[in-house]
Amino acid sequence: MKGSFFKAVIATTMLASTADGAFAGKADDTLHVAFTKELENVDSYFNSAREGVVLMRAVWDGLIYRDPVTNEYKGNLATSWTWVDDKTLEFKLREGVTFHNGEPFNADDVVYTVDFVSQESNGVKTQRNVNWMKSAEKIDDYTVRIHLKDKFPAAIEFLAGPVAIYPNEYYAEVGPSGMGLKPVGTGPYKVTEVVPGQHFVLEKNEAYFDGPKGQPTIGKIDIRTIPDVNTQMAELFSGSLDFIWQVPADLAERLATMEQFTVANESTMRVGYLAMDAAGRSGADNPFTKLKVRQAVNHAIDRGTLVNALLKGNSQVIWTPCFPSQFGCDQDVTQYDYDPEKAKALLAEAGYPDGFSTEFYAYRDREYAEAIALYLNQVGIETDFKILQYSALRELNMKGDVPIAFQTWGSYSINDASAMVSQFFKHGALDDARDDQVLADLDIADSATDPEVRQEHYTKALKRIADEAYWAPMFSYNTNYVFTNEVAYTPTADEVLRFTTMTWK
Numbered sequence: 206m207k208g209s210f211f212k213a214v215i216a217t218t219m220l221a222s223t224a225d226g227a228f229a230g231k232a233d234d235t236l237h238v239a240f241t242k243e244l245e246n247v248d249s250y251f252n253s254a255r256e257g258v259v260l261m262r263a264v265w266d267g268l269i270y271r272d273p274v275t276n277e278y279k280g281n282l283a284t285s286w287t288w289v290d291d292k293t294l295e296f297k298l299r300e301g302v303t304f305h306n307g308e309p310f311n312a313d314d315v316v317y318t319v320d321f322v323s324q325e326s327n328g329v330k331t332q333r334n335v336n337w338m339k340s341a342e343k344i345d346d347y348t349v350r351i352h353l354k355d356k357f358p359a360a361i362e363f364l365a366g367p368v369a370i371y372p373n374e375y376y377a378e379v380g381p382s383g384m385g386l387k388p389v390g391t392g393p394y395k396v397t398e399v400v401p402g403q404h405f406v407l408e409k410n411e412a413y414f415d416g417p418k419g420q421p422t423i424g425k426i427d428i429r430t431i432p433d434v435n436t437q438m439a440e441l442f443s444g445s446l447d448f449i450w451q452v453p454a455d456l457a458e459r460l461a462t463m464e465q466f467t468v469a470n471e472s473t474m475r476v477g478y479l480a481m482d483a484a485g486r487s488g489a490d491n492p493f494t495k496l497k498v499r500q501a502v503n504h505a506i507d508r509g510t511l512v513n514a515l516l517k518g519n520s521q522v523i524w525t526p527c528f529p530s531q532f533g534c535d536q537d538v539t540q541y542d543y544d545p546e547k548a549k550a551l552l553a554e555a556g557y558p559d560g561f562s563t564e565f566y567a568y569r570d571r572e573y574a575e576a577i578a579l580y581l582n583q584v585g586i587e588t589d590f591k592i593l594q595y596s597a598l599r600e601l602n603m604k605g606d607v608p609i610a611f612q613t614w615g616s617y618s619i620n621d622a623s624a625m626v627s628q629f630f631k632h633g634a635l636d637d638a639r640d641d642q643v644l645a646d647l648d649i650a651d652s653a654t655d656p657e658v659r660q661e662h663y664t665k666a667l668k669r670i671a672d673e674a675y676w677a678p679m680f681s682y683n684t685n686y687v688f689t690n691e692v693a694y695t696p697t698a699d700e701v702l703r704f705t706t707m708t709w710k
Contacts, residue, residue, distance in 0.1 A: 230447035231691045231709045234424035238448045238702075239431040239440070242569075243402050245596050246385040249369050250322055250329045254595060255475075255615055258367075259702045262418075263407060263426075265369035265390035268296055268315070269361060270417040273697035276620065278361055279417040282310065282370055282391065291356045291654060292339075294364075298347040302414050304372040305395040312349040316341040317373030319351055328381075333628045334367040334617060337651075356652040358659065359532075359621040367617045393421040393705045404429040407704070421705045441466070441687065448688040450702065453572070454517035457685035468687050472519035473700035474528040475615040475682035476625065477573065479506075483675050484639040486605025492561050493608055499674035501551035502609070503541035505584040506577055508679055510543075515573055518683035525667050526626045526676055530698075533622035533650060533663030538671035548584040560585020566610035568595040574611040577679070603634040613682065618699035622663050623651050630670060638675040 230237050240256045249261035268283040280286075283296040302310040319341035322329050329335050337357040342350045353360060375389050388396040391414070394407035407426040429446075431437050434453060440446040452460070452468075461468040479502060481493040492498045508522040527534035552560060565581070565588035567574035578588040593601070601607055616624035627650075629635055630643050643666045650662035670676065686696050694707045 230689070234709075236423050236426050236448060236692065236704070236707065237446045238426060238428045239437045239446055240428055241430075241432055241434070241437075241451060242595065243430045243432070245330075246381060247388050247396070247399055247405065248381045248384040249367070250335070251381045251385065253330045253599070255700060258615070258617055258700075260388075260405065260428075261367070261369050262392070262701050263394040263704050264388050264392045264396055265371070266392050266416070266418075267364055267366070267368050267370065268298075269365040271362070271365040271620075272417070273618075273699050273701070273703075278365055281365075281416050281418070282315075286361075289350065292353040294351045294353070294360060295344070296349050296351070298349065299414065299416070300347055302391050303412060304375070304389050304391050305410065306372065306375055306389045308372040308374055308389075310370070310372075310391055311346045312343040313346075314370055314373045315349045315351075316343050317376065318369075318371045321371075321376070322368070331367070331617070331628070332633070333624070334363060337363070338368075356654055358654050358656075359619070359623050359651070362619050362621045363624075366619045393418055394426060402430055418703070419705045422708050423704065426704050441689075447692055448686070448694075448707075450684055450686045452685040452687050454515065454685065457687060458517075460687050465690055466687055467690055467692070467694075468685060469694070469696050470518040470683055470685050471696040471700075472521075472698050473615065473682045473684050474530070474618055474620070474698070475613050475700060476523050476526070476528055477570070477611065477613045477679040477682065478523075478526060479577065479677035479679065480602075480607070480610050480612055480629070480637055481675065481677070482605070482608045482637045483673070484605075484637055486637060487608045491608050492555070492557060492563065495555045496673060497551040497555035498557070499677075500541065501548040501555070501584065502581065502586070503674050503677045504544045504548040504551065505586070506580045506677065506679070507543040511573065511576060512680050515576060516680055516683060518685065520683045521681050523678045523681050524671060525678055526629060526670060527622040527667070528616065528625070528681060531616065531620050531622045531624065532656075533660055534626075535660070535664040535667055537664075538668050539674075540671075541674070541677075545580075545584050552585055557585070560587060562587040562589065563608050564589045564591060566598055566601070566607050567592050567612070568598045568610075569613065570611075573679075577611055599635075602637075605637075607637075611679075615682075615700055618701055620699075622667075623647075626663065626666060626670070627651055630666065630675075638670070638673070640669065640673065640675070643669050 245252045266282050270279045270281040285297045289295050322335040323338040339352045339354045393413045395410050397408050398406035405428045409421045437449045457468050460466045485491050485494040512520045524540050627647050646662040646666040650659045653659045
């Protein structure tokens with residue numbers, strides 16, 4: 206089907222679009238980009254989508270910046286930082302920075318942001334990103350201390366990622382809904398237009414400070430929400446799009462053979478997995494409460510074939526609820542080889558000799574989810590396939606109404622295992638295992654200041670999660686970026702589109 210589509214697109218659009226060899230983007234200094242997913246809210250604390258991470262890095266700044274290539278931490282809105290004690294960090298702030306609305310940046314903004322986001326009652330979407338902070342304290346206009354609730358050695362990594370600093374006066378006035386419609390940050394790009402569900406327009410911040418992100422060069426970024434990849438492809442050929450990403454491997458391979466496009470492939474921290482309701486939140490008679498059923502699911506799926514046939518590129522088979530490069534992500538855990546006969550035997554031992562039926566949810570990558578469902582069907586687990594928007598599935602999952610789902614997590618590009626395993630296995634609303642032993646080890650690993658102690662207890666937690674088959678981790682993702690030859694861009698392994706590093710040729 207995709208082959209037919211590809212031929213049709215080429216036949217109807219390529220000649221017209223490339224007749225003069227020029228795309229509209231460079232001519233008017235506007236990079237036209239497509240996002241597949243619609244954001245619930247542009248406010249970076251009130252969405253958990255990868256697209257939201259991309260916008261956050263463009264529009265806002267954090268105190269610290271981690272170089273995506275060297276992993277070196279550099280001062281961003283802070284120029285330096287020191288640990289006062291195990292639970293207190295002191296920052297010297299950059300002077301002369303202003304927000305896009307002209308509001309000057311100083312310690313009051315850091316104090317307001319930290320105090321707001323760290324209060325669970327304010328409803329930040331991903332609590333794990335902020336709930337380790339207790340409060341912030343102004344020492345003087347350009348010195349601030351962040352007080353932690355407990356020891357949290359990954360604090361620097363989190364402050365270099367999802368903790369963006371907001372303007373205190375503006376945010377106090379407009380709140381998350383106002384920030385979502387008229388975002389204001391200090392970042393290299395300022396938002397000039399938001400039409401929910403349709404597009405965002407970013408313009409170069411001419412007053413951007415001389416920080417580690419670098420100065421933007423492309424004048425305007427027009428990001429439209431186009432859920433259908435075929436439509437994105439057609440617009441790429443017609444010249445109304447300059448840049449698309451998360452392109453399926455087979456389409457990317459074909460585009461790579463065409464001279465007018467550049468195709469780049471890069472691995473990401475995103476991990477695809479099957480989460481199963483081991484705790485029985487969706488019903489005490491839920492089959493996934495039984496260890497042998499969860500083991501059967503793990504044995505039923507040929508992960509290697511999925512990677513080789515569908516994901517391709519730099520993807521790899523994953524056995525843990527974290528990405529191998531993350532600190533603490535030990536890969537030496539129980540692995541479940543592809544063995545459908547063993548899966549059937551385990552189901553029979555669990556009391557399901559004829560299999561059973563279950564709802565099966567997914568929110569993206571229908572092709573991958575359908576392939577996984579087919580593997581389950583082949584061992585006798587009949588799936589009622591349901592694909593939802595991410596926000597809808599997340600809400601359903603938080604209520605405990607999802608027996609099994611194919612999901613993914615990109616860890617906000619935080620290179621620490623706590624950003625994934627601690628997100629889903631510490632008895633929060635998304636924890637379908639609720640294992641006290643895992644919780645105890647993660648509590649130690651998340652707060653210990655000795656790296657060896659952290660590693661030891663992450664390993665214990667990961668081994669137990671694998672032994673109990675709470676999840677069926679599947680594979681890591683890679684991303685295909687496709688752009689016209691008038692665009693220069695080198696993607697990074699953290700799956701963050703950095704508009705500041707994009708240029709026109």
